[in-house]
Amino acid sequence: xxxxxxxxxxxxxxxxxxxxxxxxxxxxxxxxxxxxxxxxxxxxxxxxxxxxxxxxxxxxxxxxxxxxxxxxxxxxxxxxxxxxxxxxxxxxxxxxxxxxxxxxxxxxxxxxxxxxxxxxxxxxxxxxxxxxxxxxxxxxxxxxxxxxxxxxxxxxxxxxxxxxxxxxxxxxxxxxxxxxxxxxxxxxxxxxxxxxxxxxxxxxxxxxxxxxxxxxxxxxxxxxxxxxxxxxxxxxxxxxxxxxxxxxxxxxxxxxxxxxxxxxxxxxxxxxxxxxxxxxxxxxxxxxxxxxxxxxxxxxxxxxxxxxxxxxxxxxxxxxxxxxxxxxxxxxxxxxxxxxxxxxxxxxxxxxxxxxxxxxxxxxxxxxxxxxxxxxxxxxxxxxxxxxxxxxxxxxxxxxxxxxxxxxxxxxxxxxxxxxxxxxxxxxxxxxxxxxxxxxxxxxxxxxxxxxxxxxxxxx
Amino acid sequence: xxxxxxxxxxxxxxxxxxxxxxxxxxxxxxxxxxxxxxxxxxxxxxxxxxxxxxxxxxxxxxxxxxxxxxxxxxxxxxxxxxxxxxxxxxxxxxxxxxxxxxxxxxxxxxxxxxxxxxxxxxxxxxxxxxxxxxxxxxxxxxxxxxxxxxxxxxxxxxxxxxxxxxxxxxxxxxxxxxxxxxxxxxxxxxxxxxxxxxxxxxxxxxxxxxxxxxxxxxxxxxxxxxxxxxxxxxxxxxxxxxxxxxxxxxxxxxxxxxxxxxxxxxxxxxxxxxxxxxxxxxxxxxxxxxxxxxxxxxxxxxxxxxxxxxxxxxxxxxxxxxxxxxxxxxxxxxxxxxxxxxxxxxxxxxxxxxxxxxxxxxxxxxxxxxxxxxxxxxxxxxxxxxxx
Numbered sequence: 001x002x003x004x005x006x007x008x009x010x011x012x013x014x015x016x017x018x019x020x021x022x023x024x025x026x027x028x029x030x031x032x033x034x035x036x037x038x039x040x041x042x043x044x045x046x047x048x049x050x051x052x053x054x055x056x057x058x059x060x061x062x063x064x065x066x067x068x069x070x071x072x073x074x075x076x077x078x079x080x081x082x083x084x085x086x087x088x089x090x091x092x093x094x095x096x097x098x099x100x101x102x103x104x105x106x107x108x109x110x111x112x113x114x115x116x117x118x119x120x121x122x123x124x125x126x127x128x129x130x131x132x133x134x135x136x137x138x139x140x141x142x143x144x145x146x147x148x149x150x151x152x153x154x155x156x157x158x159x160x161x162x163x164x165x166x167x168x169x170x171x172x173x174x175x176x177x178x179x180x181x182x183x184x185x186x187x188x189x190x191x192x193x194x195x196x197x198x199x200x201x202x203x204x205x206x207x208x209x210x211x212x213x214x215x216x217x218x219x220x221x222x223x224x225x226x227x228x229x230x231x232x233x234x235x236x237x238x239x240x241x242x243x244x245x246x247x248x249x250x251x252x253x254x255x256x257x258x259x260x261x262x263x264x265x266x267x268x269x270x271x272x273x274x275x276x277x278x279x280x281x282x283x284x285x286x287x288x289x290x291x292x293x294x295x296x297x298x299x300x301x302x303x304x305x306x307x308x309x310x311x312x313x314x315x316x317x318x319x320x321x322x323x324x325x326x327x328x329x330x331x332x333x334x335x336x337x338x339x340x341x342x343x344x345x346x347x348x349x350x351x352x353x354x355x356x357x358x359x360x361x362x363x364x365x366x367x368x369x370x371x372x373x374x375x376x377x378x379x380x381x382x383x384x385x386x387x388x389x390x391x392x393x394x395x396x397x398x399x400x401x402x403x404x405x406x407x408x409x410x411x412x413x414x415x416x417x418x419x420x421x422x423x424x425x426x427x428x429x430x431x432x433x434x435x436x437x438x439x440x441x442x443x444x445x446x447x448x449x450x451x452x453x454x455x456x457x458x459x460x
Numbered sequence: 461x462x463x464x465x466x467x468x469x470x471x472x473x474x475x476x477x478x479x480x481x482x483x484x485x486x487x488x489x490x491x492x493x494x495x496x497x498x499x500x501x502x503x504x505x506x507x508x509x510x511x512x513x514x515x516x517x518x519x520x521x522x523x524x525x526x527x528x529x530x531x532x533x534x535x536x537x538x539x540x541x542x543x544x545x546x547x548x549x550x551x552x553x554x555x556x557x558x559x560x561x562x563x564x565x566x567x568x569x570x571x572x573x574x575x576x577x578x579x580x581x582x583x584x585x586x587x588x589x590x591x592x593x594x595x596x597x598x599x600x601x602x603x604x605x606x607x608x609x610x611x612x613x614x615x616x617x618x619x620x621x622x623x624x625x626x627x628x629x630x631x632x633x634x635x636x637x638x639x640x641x642x643x644x645x646x647x648x649x650x651x652x653x654x655x656x657x658x659x660x661x662x663x664x665x666x667x668x669x670x671x672x673x674x675x676x677x678x679x680x681x682x683x684x685x686x687x688x689x690x691x692x693x694x695x696x697x698x699x700x701x702x703x704x705x706x707x708x709x710x711x712x713x714x715x716x717x718x719x720x721x722x723x724x725x726x727x728x729x730x731x732x733x734x735x736x737x738x739x740x741x742x743x744x745x746x747x748x749x750x751x752x753x754x755x756x757x758x759x760x761x762x763x764x765x766x767x768x769x770x771x772x773x774x775x776x777x778x779x780x781x782x783x784x785x786x787x788x789x790x791x792x793x794x795x796x797x798x799x800x801x802x803x804x805x806x807x808x809x810x811x812x813x814x815x816x817x818x819x820x821x822x823x824x825x826x827x828x829x830x831x832x833x834x835x836x837x838x839x840x841x842x843x844x845x846x847x848x
Contacts, residue, residue, distance in 0.1 A: 015788065018498060020523050022509055026500045031475050044497055070477060071499070091497055114485025121484070136485040137477030322542035328474035329543045335474065389471040389511075 004061050008043050008085070011053045016044040016091065027068070027078075027086045031328070032337040033387070033399045034076025034420050039066065039086040046091045048167060048175060048212040055210065056173040058085060058451050066453045067206040069142025070112065072134045074337045075420040077146065077205045081455035089139065092212065095119050102188045103127060103218045104164045109141040109211055113150075113320065116140060120218070128152075128221035130159050131319040133369070138320075141211045146418040147203050149371055149380055151274070151319055152219055154246075154253045157374040160202045163190045165215030168201055171208060171447030179215070187215030200442060205418075206453040208446040222276035224283050225252075227316045230271040230294060232303030235353075238269055239346045241303070244293040245273065246376030250286040252276050254372040256379075258352055261330065261365065269352075272316065327367055333388025337398065339405040339423075340382045341414030342373065351381045354408050359385065362397040380417060381409075421455050428459060465548075466555030470511045472545050475504030479537035479549075482769035489765060490537060491772045491792040492530035495785045500527055503537035503549060510556040520560065525567035528557060530784045532776035532792075533655045535740040539768055557657025569782040574658050577665075581647045582613040583781045592643035594622040598629050601640030603677040607711075609639045610692070613648055614780070614813035615684040620820055620836075621813035625684055627842035628708055634845055635720040637711070639682065645672065649683075651691035651737070652778040663699065666691075670701035680704040682711055686737035686744075686812045687776075693742065707738055709811050709837060713747040716754045723844035725756040730840070731763050731805035733796065733819065734770035735812035748811045751837055755844060761803045763796075771796050773822075775814035793822035800832060807833045809840060 008017040018024075019041050028038030040063070045051045058065045064084030071078045080086050090110035097106045098120070107116065113129075114136025120127050130150030132143055143150075147160045156162055165179035165187035176182075178197045179190040190198040201208055232241070238256060245251050253274040260266045273290055277283040297303040308316065315323055328336045343351065352368065359366040364385040371380045383405035387398040406416055406423050410430060416423045428436055440459035446452075480502050482489040493502040500509060506527055512518045531553055538549045560566060566574070576585045592598075594616065601608045609632070614621035632639055650665035673681070681703050683689040693705040715721045730752055738744045745767045752760050765771045774785045774792030785791050797819055800808040808823075810816045816836050823829040 016497070021518050021521060022524050022527055023498050023500050025512055025518050026498075026505050026508060042498065072476070088497075088499070112485070114481055115487070118484045118486035122486070135476040135478055136481055322478065325474060325476040325478065326542050326544075328476070329472055329545065332469075332472055332545075334472040390468075 004057065004063055005041060007057050008041055008054065011050050011057070012043055012045050016046075018042045027088070028080070030071050030074060030076055030079060031335060032074035032076060033335075033395060033402065034079055037079050037081050038083065039080040040083050041085045042088060043085055044088045044091045048169065051087070051169045051210050051212050052173055052175055054085065054087060055169050055171065059173060059449050062449055062451065064451050064454050065210070067210045069110070069139030070134070070137040072138050073142075073146055073418045075418050075423070077418060077420070077456065081421065084451070087210065089141065096213070098124050098127070098218070099186070099188075100124060100127065102186065104187055104215050105129065105218055106165070106187050106213060106215050107140050108213055109139065111140050112136055113138050113140060113143065117319065120221070124218075126221050127218040129216055129218055130156060130162055132159065133321050133324045135325050136320055140216055141214050144202060144214060144216070145205060145211065149373065151253050153374070154251065154372045155375065156219065161374075162217040163198055163202065163214060164188055164217050165190055166198055166201060166211055167213035168209045168211050171449070171452045181215065190215070200446060205456045207456045208443060208452060223278050224280070225274065225276045225317060226283055226287070227308055227313065228273040228275065228287065228290060228305060229308050230273065230303060230305050231268055232271070232297065233268050234302045235269055235349045237297065237302055238271070238348045241271060241294060241297070242345050242372055242376060242379075245290060246372065248289045248293050249375070250275060250289045256348070256370040256372075257368065258355070259367040324369075327384065327386055330365055330386045331388050333386065333391065333394070335389045335395070336384055336386040337402060338382040338384035339402045339409065340380050340417040341406070341409035342378050342417050343381050343409060343412065343414035345372070345376060345379045347412050347414070348379065348381065350412055351409070354405065355383050358383070358401040358404055362401040364394070364398055364401055381414070424457060466552040467514055467559070469545060469548065470507050470514070470552050470556070472543065473504055473507040474543070475508055476542070477502065477504060478540045478542055479503040481540055482536070482765050483540070484769070486764065489540070489769060489771055491532050491534060491774050491785060494795060495774070495788060495790045495792060496530070497790070501530060503531070503541075506531060506553065507549075520565045522567060525560065525565065525570070526784055528553070528560070529567050529570050529656070529777065529782065532736070532772050532774055532779050532785070534736040534772035534776050536772065539740060554655060554657055558659050559657075561657045561659075569784065570656055570778065573656065573778050573781055574653070574661060577648050577653055578661055582617055583648070583652070583778065584613065584617045586617045589644055591616045591646055592641070594625060595641060595643060596626070599640050600643045601676055601678065605638050605640045607637065607639040607680045607682045608673065608676070608678045609641050610649065610681050610683045610688055611641055611646060612683065612685040612688045612813065614817065616646065618813060618817050620817045621684070624813050624816055624836040624838055627836065627838040628684060630842050631712065631721065631838060631845065635715045637715070642672070649685075649688035649691055651687040654691060654695060655777040666696055666699045666701060670696060670699055673701065673703060678703060680706065682706050682708050684708060684813060686735040686742070687814065690737040690741050707744060707811070709738070709744070709747045709751060712837070712841065713750045716751060721841065721845065723755045723841055724846070726844055727757050728807050729759045729761060729805045730807045730809050731761050731800050731803045732766075732809045733773065733800070733815050734767055735810065735815050736770070736772050736776055738811060739770055740768055748809070748837055751841065752809060755840070761805055763799050763803055765799070771799065773815045773818040775818040780814045780818055791822065793818040794826055797822045797826050797828055797832060797834070801828050805832065807835055807840070809835060809837050811837050
């Protein structure tokens with residue numbers, strides 16, 4: 001194995017490889033609840049060619065490779081289950097091109113959402129991308145690989161739907177381009193009108209190859225962004241409220257929040273509506289459309305809009321939202337994890353009831369921020385529980401609650417988002433057999449030596 | 461001081477990574493993460509590794525100590541962390557260092573730093589008798605003087621620091637400020653010793669200094685270095701050292717406002733490096749800029765990262781001696797001089813002897829020393845005062 005270390009040093013330089021206990025410890029775990037497993041090496045490539053050399057080396061030596069971005073999925077997807085090499089992609093941090101007319105950006109694999117946001121604000125202020133709620137260190141590529149969501153997901157779909165091209169190092173070491181960039185200098189489409197091969201990599205958690213560059217669609221950045229807050233204590237009404245709001249096609253983002261802390265929020269569902277416009281008139285029009293869509297609930301006294309005070313606004317409008325990470329410190333414990341099934345919207349009341357039931361059963365503090373996806377075709381419901389990392393018993397209870405939540409979600413027509421390895425097996429057990437066989441063939445074709453993030457999407 | 465509580469609190473870090481950034485997320489603002497790029501060198505990495513060490517999941521090693529001491533305690537993490545414990549983070553780092561020192565687990569370069577300060581009263585192993593060799597007849601503090609000018613170790617022994625000290629003394633003399641220095645009697649202020657976690661030696665230094673100051677009847681102290689300013693203002697009162705403490709930029713700014721200093725016209729484009737111990741630690745951002753803006757003909761331009769988002773030169777927590785962040789194009793000081801040069805400035809102004817020496821060396825390493833002058837504000841001002 002020392003030969004591997006020396007070979008890695010030759011590829012990326014001495015400064016960017018480690019087999020020391022400290023790096024192995026840190027890269028052997030994530031902030032969630034999955035058990036740790038340490039890599040043998042951590043390596044930080046700078047170029048696609050270096051990634052290619054590492055993959056070739058790993059194939060020769062039969063050493064597993066786990067690509068890593070921000071490492072914030074919380075479900076252990078970058079924990080190297082079989083050791084080997086963790087490839088930290090964050091040194092590949094160049095924003096290569098912004099095409100203003102066709103509205104896309106090409107980034108290297110380590111570019112963070114924070115860096116892209118900042119870059120667009122400075123250099124292309126009329127463009128924006130779909131910023132997730134995860135901290136700014138989350139990378140564009142890793143977020144797409146897990147089918148992440150962002151502030152434009154309600155209107156535009158998953159962040160992976162916004163991908164407009166890929167450069168990939170296959171599990172066998174070839175460099176391959178996917179989408180319009182396979183035959184053109186332009187990265188405007190990841191598939192159509194060609195066969196869409198991006199599905200061989202998006203959602204696979206690095207188990208079929210390493211994405212080294214990615215094109216991402218950009219969208220108009222309106223001059224004004226506002227937030228509205230609708231409250232109701234009638235949980236059963238939430239699906240219809242969402243239907244009415246999405247029917248207006250006026251709302252950029254819809255997040256349904258439920259939490260027991262502070263106590264005045266217990267039993268109340270908060271629906272946050274984000275609207276954007278280039279003028280006060282546009283904002284006012286959209287605000288009125290949303291207002292009128294929900295007027296019936298005001299009249300029946302089932303809910304109503306409340307004013308968002310100036311004190312509340314900055315936190316609600318912040319992208320990314322620091323409040324998301326703050327949930328980890330609610331019990332002064334440094335941890336939270338969530339199971340986030342993608343589910344039919346009409347299941348919201350049942351999911352919320354389950355969230356509260358599990359919190360009560362396992363004595364946990366919960367929160368839930370459910371995002372409407374793609375104009376109201378589905379929702380991401382979050383079963384979020386906070387835990388104290390210094391309290392092993394609470395960690396165990398949180399893990400059991402999340403496992404039960406995942407089981408429940410699958411029973412209630414949901415599909416688990418960024419599933420951990422156990423949840424992946426639960427998903428595959430329920431999957432159509434021919435679909436499973438197809439997945440197995442894809443995996444064998446792209447990663448014949450089984451070195452790419454092994455353990456993930458492994459069809460037994 | 462939260463140091464003692466660190467072991468019961470340190471698990472609260474979620475390693476969300478906000479600590480790596482400036483406010484606008486445009487780049488990485490944690491000096492050691494920017495230098496090494498392993499997540500282990502970020503604040504989250506450090507806190508998780510220390511917690512692992514406390515739990516016995518990893519053993520102490522020199523590499524672990526390097527990770528811990530590569531932190532310059534620049535306080536960017538405390539500015540950016542979204543959690544309620546954010547103000548305590550640096551204390552946790554210092555607490556972990558103290559714990560290691562108590563257990564005799566000390567990074568070798570840091571150990572040499574301690575030994576030098578203990579034996580010589582400075583981290584450079586220079587003779588105490590040479591401490592005032594630079595001073596060129598500057599009078600010692602005597603009862604009745606308004607200010608004690610505390611020069612510090614860099615001002616006393618480092619070539620750049622000495623130039624800075626001489627400039628400041630010339631300006632103070634020209635504006636008839638009543639002051640004196642301690643000369644050979646001066647000792648280390650202890651700021652770096654505190655940050656490096658040697659609490660016993662720190663206490664010893666503070667008590668000695670406070671005793672000396674009180675015996676001389678010192679009421680007001682002007683410091684050359686923001687590091688000394690920080691510890692004398694914020695730590696000394698805990699030990700009964702209640703003095704009025706000023707950084708020299710405050711004194712010069714006031715003198716300019718009172719028309720006691722009138723710099724002549726200059727033609728320069730200047731950018732300014734906020735020292736961590738002046739800015740983030742003590743919220744002093746305006747006075748240094750006011751001094752520069754008072755100079756007729758000078759154009760002050762800002763680097764992208766400035767004020768609370770300023771990028772540390774990499775010299776804090778004794779790293780101007782231990783140099784754990786050196787040896788790369790990604791060393792913070794080299795990154796910073798490139799950033800300064802990109803503003804189009806021909807001068808990078810500093811207000812700290814540590815910044816001065818770190819950035820001067822970096823400009824040479826980047827081959828920018830003939831394009832970007834690194835000067836302390838006192839030096840810039842001194843050059844523009846009429847010869848006496």
